Amino acid sequence: MFRYFPTATTLSLALALFLAYSSLSLSAEPVKAKKVLYIGIDGCRFDAIQKAEAPAIDALIEKGAYTGHCLILGDRYRKNDTISGPGWSTILTGVWADKHGVHNNTFKGSQYDKFPCLFDLVKKKLPTARCVSHVTWEPIDKFIITAADEKKSYEQKPHTIADYVKYDTEATDASVKELKEQNPDIVFLYIGQVDVTGHTHGFHPTVPQYIEAIERADGHVAAAVAAMKSRPTFDQEDWLVVVTSDHGGKGTNHSSGHEVPEILNSFLIVSGSDVAPGEIAEQCYLVDGAATVIHHLTPLDPAWQLDGTPRGKTKQ
Template identity: 45%
Template sequence: MLSRSLRRRFGVTSFAICVAIFAMASAADAVEPTKKVLVIGIDGCRFDALQRAETPHLDALMEAGAVAQPTRIFPARYREADTISGPGWSNILCGVWSDKHRAMDNEFTAPNYEEYPHFFKRLKQAQPDAATASFSDWSPIAKNILSDSDVTLDAEREDHNYQLSDVEIVAAASKHLREADPTATVVYFGQVDGAGHADGFHPSVPTYVKAIERVDGYVGELLAAIESRPTRANEDWLILVTTDHGGSGTSHSNGHENPEVACSWLVVSGDAAHRGKIAGERGQVDLVPTALKHLGVSVDPAWKLDGEAVGLK
């Protein structure tokens, strides 16, 4: 507030103008930060193995956010889809269960993505100028589940060496996060699932745990890229991290009755997130409404989403 001497000097009218200028400046300082979402998918990552591994970056995200664990990978009403990646990532990225999106396995014979598309399309319906990007090294993510992103990298190798292709993924995604202006980005890493199939899905398997630790390092690179953005101070990032299934032995197919397979987890982290455990029974389908709510998109009941927003303040 201006002093009495300034009010006497400038007069009432000038004083009012000065007050208006100060108010405008304060309003400019209070501009709502730009909402952004980063989804990190770690295929085939058991939560007990994640807890065994040295994962400082994922630990920090969990400490600064909310965690749903366990998270259902299929609904109580329907068990016809296999407990594998095609149905899992469709649940996660479309926000509906497999009796709606119809991705029953990894063959994608007759998916119903036209009626139940991935959340990028829902975002674009509400915000046509929103910028979307997808980085993955399991081809069905790019070709089937997350089609029509503004930016797409499918880095799957012919030899299916996900350890090498994950390196390509994190380099490209980090560059994009640093230099572009994305609204919603999905980054998928495949090597943890690859290690599980090769040597076993279990916290006692050194190669499986080591793969989780390597991916945690990539998570750190993605977070560092966000923090290095010149506009970071005016942005509100929500980080969502999840997996599609667990594993038992070297497999996870037909795991409906096996709790080592039939569970996932979800981390909701950032300034907009609550801290602590997310109460109640949660499902993979909660990720999409959570991302959309943060981005300011109202869910249309006609979309028939199966989940709800979780972990947000």
Template identity: 40%
Template sequence: MFNVLNDWKKTAGSILLAGLLVPASLAGAAAPPETSVAPSIAGGTAGGSESSVVQHAGVKPEGGQAAPAAAKKKKVLVIGLDGTRPNALQAANAVNLDALAANGAYSWTTKANSNYTWSATGWSTIHTGVWYQKHGVTNNNWTGSKFGPYPSLMKRAELYNPALSTASIVHWGPINDKLVEGIDLEKTVATDAEVASNTVDLLKTGNPDFIFLQFDDIDHAGHTYGFSPKVSQYTKAIEGVDAQIGTILDAIKARSTYAQEDWLILVSTDHGGKGTSHGGGSSEETTIFLIASGASTVKGQLTGATYQADVMVTALKHLGVPVSSSWNLDGRAVGLVQ
């Protein structure tokens, strides 16, 4: 798995510059004709208008300045794979997740909550951008939650820009029942297949800007057979969800407006697992992964530390939603072209 990683490494005569592979002889020089300058996603306003101008050499209007291309609409898809260990993901034949990693930034050593690797705790950290010490969730009963001062960052995105179309489609219902609120669509379904089919329908018939998905079958396989890359039923469950993700990626690319859109696809998990359980602080339970894929991401393995709390903060930055210091977040944006 991940043979594609070899394609990203530096080769003789080429370097990776600002997210584009260009000849070494052009390093530090202006972009060649018909080569886009990599966009910056820092700052700006919501809904994608913060995209930097993409300029093409040799195309100049009157006055000698390069003509700007139309800014692409920023959109985010967050895919949550419940109970997925990174080494099992690497061992599985997950061609669609492979492709997302190949077209973006990734880490196989992202850290989850250190002591409470429960689903409610992990999804709360992903959604709120803070650790359990702040959001208060340390079990699957959701007791002690503090979502008043630390709401889902999807809600914060809606409050900043009500024009955003937001959706949460999940297999594990408590995410929508207890955590997600203040967004346009909350849908809980009975199977992972329905998570995928409902998302495909939304992409075909709607115009979503910010989507969160949660798939649960991998976690079920871990509890039944074991959370291990050596357990075939567990890796097969990853491959099954990967195929469903493929239908979603196809639906994104089939959109009539796809050429005018800049999709950031984030993939992560709530926890790992050890034996047939989780909830503790072992490395098998707390070591997770993060993939950030799309045109606005850097390419290759992330060298700095990454954390579960970074996921939704990264989504907000791509959407141009400013993060206030008063939110007291623990996460920060990672993997994006600066």
């Protein structure tokens, strides 16, 4: 019977291959699950955030990329009103109003079948992704959010500031519960009381009630971020936090603000482990939020015809 006895050369080669493989295995970092916390604060001016005591938002700015000059209208199309229906449609679809079709708060003419919520787009590439939405403006839940594994509006009547304080707290509590107990890939949290306060008392950094509303909103941001970081699997996950608003305001209004800088300027904050910190040099637009969120989870598909550009991230 023929017996094979390995030579010294063969043994040396096998040992070298084993050591090389072992070294590669030890040096390679495990792939972390990519996830997003997407927070929208309605009617929130960036200069008012800077005036307010907002430590949670300040921390995201300090460690992330940001701009206080995120235009809510683009160069190509500017015919929609500068109000919430078109704004949140743009924030959640990544396209301008000539595509998503929403020009005011009636939502007539919407084309979400052609340009859907970012949840739909993510699920086209990642069918098992868990997408969750908690909001306090009912039309977002009714018209815009689709393909959600869980979604709810906490808005009821009446619509006073005190009511919205309650609604925002309930929506935040639901997001905190989701982050602590479930395994979401995207959590979208909308906070409405800043806009309601602006319409009641004025959208301006010198208005105490407006600043107080932003400070309460910051508390909700803090609660959501803390819940995210408290997850038992947080170290094995790659979370991106994105915060934005649909418009600013002037006086107690923000409609017809096409040429009004205080209304046209929103903000965009992007914070995560692979985000280059500092002020974003490029001009940013409201469509960029959705593109940034999707890009963190999966490559953008040209067939989606998104108008936004991912911002802040240094790598896919």
